Amino acid sequence: xxxxxxxxxxxxxxxxxxxxxxxxxxxxxxxxxxxxxxxxxxxxxxxxxxxxxxxxxxxxxxxxxxxxxxxxxxxxxxxxxxxxxxxxxxxxxxxxxxxxxxxxxxxxxxxxxxxxxxxxxxxxxxxxxxxxxxxxxxxxxxxxxxxxxxxxxxxxxxxxxxxxxxxxxxxxxxxxxxxxxxxxxxxxxxxxxxxxxxxxxxxxxxxxxxxxxxxxxxxxxxxxxxxxxxxxxxxxxxxxxxxxxxxxxxxxxxxxxxxxxxxxxxxxxxxxxxxxxxxxxxxxxxxxxxxxxxxxxxxxxxxxxxxxxxxxxxxxxxxxxxxxxxxxxxxxxxxxxxxxxxxxxxxxxxxxxxxxxxxxxxxxxxxxxxxxxxxxxxxxxxxxxxxxxxxxxxxxxxxxxxxxxxxxxxxxxxxxxxxxxxxxxxxxxxxxxxxxxxxxxxxxxxxxxxxxxxxxxxxxxxxxxxxxxxxxxxxxxxxxxxxxxxxxxxxxxxx
Amino acid sequence: xxxxxxxxxxxxxxxxxxxxxxxxxxxxxxxxxxxxxxxxxxxxxxxxxxxxxxxxxxxxxxxxxxxxxxxxxxxxxxxxxxxxxxxxxxxxxxxxxxxxxxxxxxxxxxxxxxxxxxxxxxxxxxxxxxxxxxxxxxxxxxxxxxxxxxxxxxxxxxxxxxxxxxxxxxxxxxxxxxxxxxxxxxxxxxxxxxxxxxxxxxxxxxxxxxxxxxxxxxxxxxxxxxxxxxxxxxxxxxxxxxxxxxxxxxxxxxxxxxxxxxxxxxxxxxxxxxxxxxxxxxxxxxxxxxxxxxxxxxxxxxxxxxxxxxxxxxxxxxxxxxxxxxxxxxxxxxxxxxxxxxxxxxxxxxxxxxxxxxxxxxxxxxxxxxxxxxxxxxxxxxxxxxxxxxxxxxxxxxxxxxxxxxxxxxxxxxxxxxxxxxxxxxxxxxxxxxxxxxxxxxxxxxxxxxxxxxxxxxxxxxxxxxxxxxxxxxxxxxxxxxxxxxxxxxxxxxxxxxxxxx
Numbered sequence: 001x002x003x004x005x006x007x008x009x010x011x012x013x014x015x016x017x018x019x020x021x022x023x024x025x026x027x028x029x030x031x032x033x034x035x036x037x038x039x040x041x042x043x044x045x046x047x048x049x050x051x052x053x054x055x056x057x058x059x060x061x062x063x064x065x066x067x068x069x070x071x072x073x074x075x076x077x078x079x080x081x082x083x084x085x086x087x088x089x090x091x092x093x094x095x096x097x098x099x100x101x102x103x104x105x106x107x108x109x110x111x112x113x114x115x116x117x118x119x120x121x122x123x124x125x126x127x128x129x130x131x132x133x134x135x136x137x138x139x140x141x142x143x144x145x146x147x148x149x150x151x152x153x154x155x156x157x158x159x160x161x162x163x164x165x166x167x168x169x170x171x172x173x174x175x176x177x178x179x180x181x182x183x184x185x186x187x188x189x190x191x192x193x194x195x196x197x198x199x200x201x202x203x204x205x206x207x208x209x210x211x212x213x214x215x216x217x218x219x220x221x222x223x224x225x226x227x228x229x230x231x232x233x234x235x236x237x238x239x240x241x242x243x244x245x246x247x248x249x250x251x252x253x254x255x256x257x258x259x260x261x262x263x264x265x266x267x268x269x270x271x272x273x274x275x276x277x278x279x280x281x282x283x284x285x286x287x288x289x290x291x292x293x294x295x296x297x298x299x300x301x302x303x304x305x306x307x308x309x310x311x312x313x314x315x316x317x318x319x320x321x322x323x324x325x326x327x328x329x330x331x332x333x334x335x336x337x338x339x340x341x342x343x344x345x346x347x348x349x350x351x352x353x354x355x356x357x358x359x360x361x362x363x364x365x366x367x368x369x370x371x372x373x374x375x376x377x378x379x380x381x382x383x384x385x386x387x388x389x390x391x392x393x394x395x396x397x398x399x400x401x402x403x404x405x406x407x408x409x410x411x412x413x414x415x416x417x418x419x420x421x422x423x424x425x426x427x428x429x430x431x432x433x434x435x436x437x438x439x440x441x442x443x444x445x446x447x448x449x450x451x452x453x454x455x456x457x458x459x460x461x462x463x464x465x466x467x468x469x470x471x472x473x474x475x476x477x478x479x480x481x482x483x484x485x486x487x488x489x490x491x492x493x494x495x
Numbered sequence: 496x497x498x499x500x501x502x503x504x505x506x507x508x509x510x511x512x513x514x515x516x517x518x519x520x521x522x523x524x525x526x527x528x529x530x531x532x533x534x535x536x537x538x539x540x541x542x543x544x545x546x547x548x549x550x551x552x553x554x555x556x557x558x559x560x561x562x563x564x565x566x567x568x569x570x571x572x573x574x575x576x577x578x579x580x581x582x583x584x585x586x587x588x589x590x591x592x593x594x595x596x597x598x599x600x601x602x603x604x605x606x607x608x609x610x611x612x613x614x615x616x617x618x619x620x621x622x623x624x625x626x627x628x629x630x631x632x633x634x635x636x637x638x639x640x641x642x643x644x645x646x647x648x649x650x651x652x653x654x655x656x657x658x659x660x661x662x663x664x665x666x667x668x669x670x671x672x673x674x675x676x677x678x679x680x681x682x683x684x685x686x687x688x689x690x691x692x693x694x695x696x697x698x699x700x701x702x703x704x705x706x707x708x709x710x711x712x713x714x715x716x717x718x719x720x721x722x723x724x725x726x727x728x729x730x731x732x733x734x735x736x737x738x739x740x741x742x743x744x745x746x747x748x749x750x751x752x753x754x755x756x757x758x759x760x761x762x763x764x765x766x767x768x769x770x771x772x773x774x775x776x777x778x779x780x781x782x783x784x785x786x787x788x789x790x791x792x793x794x795x796x797x798x799x800x801x802x803x804x805x806x807x808x809x810x811x812x813x814x815x816x817x818x819x820x821x822x823x824x825x826x827x828x829x830x831x832x833x834x835x836x837x838x839x840x841x842x843x844x845x846x847x848x849x850x851x852x853x854x855x856x857x858x859x860x861x862x863x864x865x866x867x868x869x870x871x872x873x874x875x876x877x878x879x880x881x882x883x884x885x886x887x888x889x890x891x892x893x894x895x896x897x898x899x900x901x902x903x904x905x906x907x908x909x910x911x912x913x914x915x916x917x918x919x920x921x922x923x924x925x926x927x928x929x930x931x932x933x934x935x936x937x938x939x940x941x942x943x944x945x946x947x948x949x950x951x952x953x954x955x956x957x958x959x960x961x962x963x964x965x966x967x968x969x970x971x972x973x974x975x976x977x978x979x980x981x982x983x984x985x986x987x988x989x990x991x992x993x994x995x996x997x
Contacts, residue, residue, distance in 0.1 A: 067989040069997075070890075131889070135880035142879060149927060157927055161919055168877075169912045176908050179893050180901075 003060050003076050006042050006090070007122045009035050013115035017108050025108050032097045032111035036118055040090040046078070047087045051477070056080060056484040058191065061128070072188055076126040080481035081264055081334060085257055086125045088341045091463060092253040093118040096246035099349055099460050102356070103151070103244075110151060113143040117250060124258050130178045130188040130266070134171070137222075140255065141167055144247065152242040159235075159242035166225055166235040174222025174262075177215045181270070193270050194492065205273065212274030219267040220278065226259030227315050229282075230289040240308035241361075245352025248304065252311050253345035257337045260318045264333060264489070268322065272493050275325070279411040282323035287416050287423070289316030294426035298433070302361045306434060307347045310387065313427060314340045314395075320420055321402045324412060325493055329405030330486035331479055336398030338478060339386075339471065343395055346383040346464045350376070353457050358446040363434065368443030376453040377439045379461055384431045386468045389424060394471035397478070399424055512564045515573050518553030518585060519615035525549050526615075529608035540596045542604040546611050547592035554585035557618075569686060570625040576824050576996050577622035580748050583832045583981075584621065584741055587839055588614040590977040591737050594843050597970020599733065606646055609639035610737050617745035626675045626685040629749055630668075636745045637664055637713060640738040644730045656722075656729030663722045667712035674705030687752070695761050703764045707771070710750045714743060716805060717774035720798045724782075727790040732850050735790050736842030739797060740835040747804055747831040755811040755820045765816075768809035769903060775802030776910045783917045787852050789845045792917060793838055796876065799914060800834045803891050803907055810898030819898050825996045826894045830887030833875060833985055837884060840872035840978040841921065847971065852920060857930035866925045868975045873922050875982045877915045886986030 013035035017028035050059065061077035078086060096114060103110050116139070123136030141164060149160035182188055184203055185196040197203050203211055225232045236256075240248050268275050293313030300306035314336060321332035353376065354369065355361055370377035389395035403424075406417045471478045528535075529542035557578055564573040573581070591610065595603050616635025623629035641664065645657025675685070681699055682690050693699050712719035727735045754768065779798030786792040804827045810816065811823040844865050848854045859866035875882035888911065896904045985992065 065990070067993070069990065069993045070893075072989075135885075138880045138885070142874060146926075149923075157923065161916070161923070164919060165912065165915055168915050172878075172908045172911055175889070176892070176896075176904060179889070179896055179904075183893065183897050 001060075001062065002042065002046065003078065003126050004062060006039050006086070007076070007119060007126060009039050009042075010093075010115040010119035010122065014112045014119070017115065018112040020108050028108045028111040029097065029101060029103070032115055033094070035115055036090065036094040036097050039118065039122065040087070040094045043083075043087045043090045047083055047481075050083060051480065054480070058128075059083070063128075066129075066132075070131075070182075070188075071186065072131045073129045074132060075129040075189060075191070076123075076132070077128050077191075078126055080483070080485040081261070082125045084334070084338050084478060084481050085254070085261060086122060088257075088338055089121040089125060089254045090118070092250055092341065092345050093121070095345065095349065095460050095463065096249050098456065099249065099352060100244070100246045101456060105151065110147070113146050114246065117143040117147070121250075121254055121258075125261065128190045130181070130190065130193075132188075133190075133266075134175055134178060137171060137174075137258065138168075140258070141171075144243075144251065144255065147247040148239055148243045151244040152247070154242070155238070156242045159238040162235050163239040166232070170222040170225030170232070173218045177218035177222075180215060180218075190265065190270075197270055206276050207273075208277045210273065210277065212271045213277040214274075216267050216271045216274030216278050219262065219271070220282075223259040223262035223267065224285075226262070227256055227319060228259070228289075228312065229285050229316070229319055230292050230312065233289070233293075233312050236312060237305050237308045240311075240348075241302060241304050245348060245355070248308075248348040248352070249345045252308070252348055253341040256311060256315055257341060260315070260322065260333055260337055263319075263322050264330065264485075268325075269489055269492050272495070275493070276411070279323050279325055279409075282319060283406070283409075283412040283416050286316045286319035286323055287419050289313065289319065290420050290423035291426070294423050294430060297430045298426070301363055303363050303366065303434065303438060304348070304351050304355075304361050306363070306430065307344060307351065310427065310430070311340070311344055313423060314344070314387070316423070317399055317402045317420070320406050320416070321398070324402075324405040324409035325490075326405045326408050327483070327486045327490045328401045328408060330489050331482050332398050332401030332405050334482040334486070335394070335401060335471075335475075335478055339394035339398050339468070342464045342468050342471075343383060343387040346379075346461050346468075347387060349457075349460050349464075350380050350383060353453060354450075357450045360446050363437050365444050365446045366438045367441035368447050370439045372443050372447050372450055373452040375458075379453065379458075379465065380439060381435055382465060382468075383461070384435050386465075386472075388428045388431045392469075392472045394468045394478075396472060397475050512566060515557070515560055515564045515566070515578075518549075518556050518581070519618045521549045521553060522546070522611045522615040522618075526608040526611040529604045529611065532604045539602060539604055540599060542607040543592050543596035543599060546607050547589055547596055549611075550585045550589035550592055550614065553618075554582050554589060557582040557585060567628075569688065570628045571619065571622045572624050573622050576828055577748075579992070579996050580621040580744070580828055580831075581618045583828075583835075584614060584617045584744055586977060586981065587740055587744070587832075587835060590836075590839065590843075590974045591741075593970055593977065594736075594846070594974035595733070597967040597974060598847060601647070606643060606734065609643050609646075610741075613637070613639040613643075613737070613741055617741050620745040621748040623749070624687045624752070626678065626687075626690075629753070630672060630675060633671075633713065633745065633749060634668060636742045640742045643734045643738050644726050646734045647731060650729065652729035653731075654729070656726035659722045660726040663712055663719070667709040667719065670705045670712075671709030674702040674709065677702035677705070695763070700761065700763055703761060704767065706753065707750075707764070707767055710746060710753070711771055713746045714750065714801045715794070715798055716771050716801045717778040717798055718771075720775065720779070720794075723797060724786075724791045724794040727794040728788050728850065730790070731846065732790060732842045733846040735793075736839045736846060739793065739842065740839045743797065743801075744831050744835050747801070747827060751804075751808055751811070751824055751827050754808050755816060755823060761812060762814065765809050765812040768805050768812055769900070772802045772805035772809060773903065773906060775799060775805060776907060780910050780913050780917075783914070786917070788850055789841070789852055789855065789921065790850045792852070792921070793841060796914065796918070797834075797838065799910060800830075800876075802910075803888065804830060806895040806900060806903055806907060807891055807898075810895050810900060813898060816898075819894055821997055822890070822894050822897075825993055826887070826890035828996060829883075829985065829989070829992065830891050832981065833883035833887035836978045836981040836985070837872040837875040840975060840982065841869060841876075843971075843974060843978070844869045844872070847966070852924045853928070855921065855924040856928035858925040861930075864972070865975065868979055869925050870922050871979060871982055873918050877918045878911055881983075881986050883982045883985035886989050890989075 017031045058077045058079050063075040066072045066074045120140035127133040145164045293309045297309035318333040318336040321329040386393040389399040525546045532542045620632035641661040645653050715723040779795045783795035807823040810819045875884035878884045878888045
């Protein structure tokens with residue numbers, strides 16, 4: 001019931017802000033703030049409660065029959081994999097509303113879309129029925145399309161249609177795989193499918209070319225586009241650069257995690273034998289993403305694009321963790337998910353703030369921020385360090401565990417881990433170079449005379465910074481949720 | 496009192512059954528009323544108002560009426576699927592009549608009469624289980640549509656389109672009748688149940704090929720689709736929105752029923768249907784990509800969508816087709832409704848603007864609510880959940896996959912992705928493009944006068960109604976609201992709907 005409220009509250013926000021009278025259109029942001037704030041409080045409360053009591057396994061389940069003839073259910077629930085992501089999603093939606101406070105163009109439409117996005121995200125991370133999952137998965141697409149295309153930058157039309165088509169392309173193949181799974185097993189239920197698949201004779205047989213391998217491939221297309229894994233990443237820089245700040249924050253902070261979540265929730269546990277045939281391919285693609293993202297990030301002149309490519313690199317670590325197939329690897333993937341959501345969310349918020357002031361994102365036009373906006377510069381450096389994966393900050397948890405996990409993995413050759421390690425080095429280098437060029441040096445005319453970060457803006461980034469510190473200092477705050485799930489996954493793979 | 500009760504009960508059983516026909520009968524009356532509305536000195540749009548009310552009543556009547564009505568010795572059978580289809584057709588018709596009553600321009604009463612006749616034919620066609628009844632009902636459905644396409648007789652393009660539509664349709668009707676007569680010769684009966692005993696032979700196959708050609712043309716499935724873009728583009732979005740939906744809905748049900756009841760196990764018939772399906776999907780998709788006219792775009796999208804449906808029609812024509820007959824019927828009816836409701840919605844939104852994509856520019860500023868309706872209709876056509884089109888497609892693809900057509904499902908999936916590209920152009924036009932001129936609606940009237948055929952221009956056809964009644968925004972809202980409700984609820988309420996259908 002509580003989860004249903006968390007999913008349905010944003011719907012209320014959509015309806016109220018869309019139907020506000022024209023005179024009261026500035027009230028839309030308050031509606032959105034209230035709704036997303038309430039959502040975050042409810043989700044965070046659940047997380048804290050689970051953290052204290054230490055309960056594991058599927059919680060807060062609700063199952064109602066939806067289309068009985070096709071055995072489609074409204075089945076939702078959360079576990080150690082999804083609850084942290086649900087909290088992250090509600091938090092980032094709340095902060096996205098806060099960061100969009102100055103939106104004056106069509107505010108009702110804008111905040112209705114933000115609420116709809118929040119609904120879709122909450123739904124994706126709680127759905128336990130494949131059809132329901134797919135419904136929410138696609139619901140996310142529509143508001144993001146409108147956010148980019150209505151409030152985006154100059155090339156917004158190109159970027160938004162590219163984003164829509166790329167992700168739609170991936171997801172229809174996922175739908176084909178869902179249909180195929182249903183026709184083999186007669187169920188869409190994620191909690192039952194694992195056993196049903198294990199019992200189905202037609203789905204037995206491991207390795208490349210088996211039915212499981214093909215089904216994994218179809219899911220792979222759906223999830224890999226979202227992550228995104230090289231070479232399916234090309235929509236991401238365009239979408240990020242053209243999206244408004246809130247759009248970038250949600251895109252990088254949480255929508256990319258839908259992809260890795262899909263692997264961990266659906267592909268790997270349901271199709272373990274298919275996964276074994278894909279491990280090496282996933283590992284190689286992941287390490288290419290890591291290195292490619294990092295190298296291309298070096299060359300960027302636009303700071304938003306740099307952060308976008310760094311996302312490709314960082315999400316590569318999550319994918320490498322998954323490809324490893326070890327407990328450390330799965331924990332790493334989940335830790336990278338959360339940590340990258342926090343760090344990149346922060347970075348995009350900060351870039352958005354400086355863009356609002358200077359109307360430029362060119363790194364060369366932005367040097368000398370430290371002299372002009374010292375508080376901002378400090379927070380930016382903190383976010384960059386977190387993104388680099390400095391020890392005691394959250395980024396380190398994921399990167400360290402990825403290294404351990406992929407080194408220990410029997411399926412991946414050691415060289416992959418070595419190359420990924422070089423990727424970490426690159427990650428440090430381009431972020432440091434960015435800081436040197438953007439934060440330090442002599443102020444440019446664009447930066448000259450700009451006011452420092454305001455209280456509202458500090459409020460946007462402080463929760464994220466605090467979580468980065470907490471997770472970095474005490475890994476267990478996060479791993480206590482993810483570890484039981486990772487252990488269960490390893491057990492499935494071993495069986 | 497008790498005598499009346501006895502009389503009623505003794506009278507009821509037969510009456511109860513034939514009562515299903517009240518809906519089509521009333522619609523024929525409406526058609527007559529509309530034709531003679533001149534003599535009654537009522538406003539022009541009164542006919543459409545009456546028709547809308549009758550269609551709404553008819554829809555309720557059909558939905559709530561008795562189940563499993565068998566009439567005229569199994570020639571018309573209203574079971575769950577036929578009643579659902581008839582209800583759906585009446586709901587679509589109701590939306591169209593409401594829009595006509597609210598915003599129709601020029602003379603609308605004859606259009607109302609034609610549409611009412613067509614709807615009454617469609618309501619009969621979906622229940623027909625006899626070749627002759629089926630052919631007659633299908634003709635009654637499509638003949639008024641030819642006239643509707645050429646409704647503005649002073650527009651050359653419209654006449655050209657109507658003529659193309661008419662000639663091809665008549666020709667293919669002859670094909671169908673020829674095929675049907677062969678089937679009768681082989682089986683000695685026109686009833687589907689007795690035709691089922693037919694075995695595969697050269698003559699029976701020829702008969703099927705002829706019937707399939709005829710139905711392909713009626714449904715604008717490739718390679719018999721080329722009349723549709725010209726016919727639609729020559730006409731107004733308003734008349735297209737009827738001609739492209741109601742007759743097609745009836746045609747879809749007829750082809751599903753005919754193929755599944757008659758040709759089970761005809762492997763060649765199955766191959767033909769699959770070829771038609773793939774050809775429709777591929778040809779329609781690539782042709783739609785470059786269109787700059789809403790009507791043409793939707794004509795090609797219609798070709799693609801019929802292709803999807805032909806996949807499950809083919810599934811039920813296979814050697815073990817009987818296994819899939821129920822689910823094939825269910826999924827194609829659900830998809831047909833999802834597709835026609837969204838198409839009619841897009842065209843009705845376009846009716847207020849103009850037929851070209853560029854006419855939609857700036858719609859989100861002029862009519863934000865209509866723009867949002869358009870967006871939802873388009874997303875349903877793309878197949879984005881939780882809208883009707885998604886659930887329709889899900890059921891279609893599931894049926895086809897289960898019937899062993901995995902390769903074709905993958906083709907359909909790719910086609911769906913590509914289709915998103917051209918459908919999104921409608922959203923792009925409505926939300927992002929700036930209008931080239933201040934008043935886009937004037938363009939359509941300019942087009943009207945430019946295209947006037949010289950010999951009919953003097954006929955004073957155009958300025959027949961000098962002062963058109965003002966558009967009722969509430970009426971337009973109700974019409975779009977009906978279609979929107981179908982688009983939003985059809986998928987979410989799949990459970991009860993499938994129960995009803997089976």
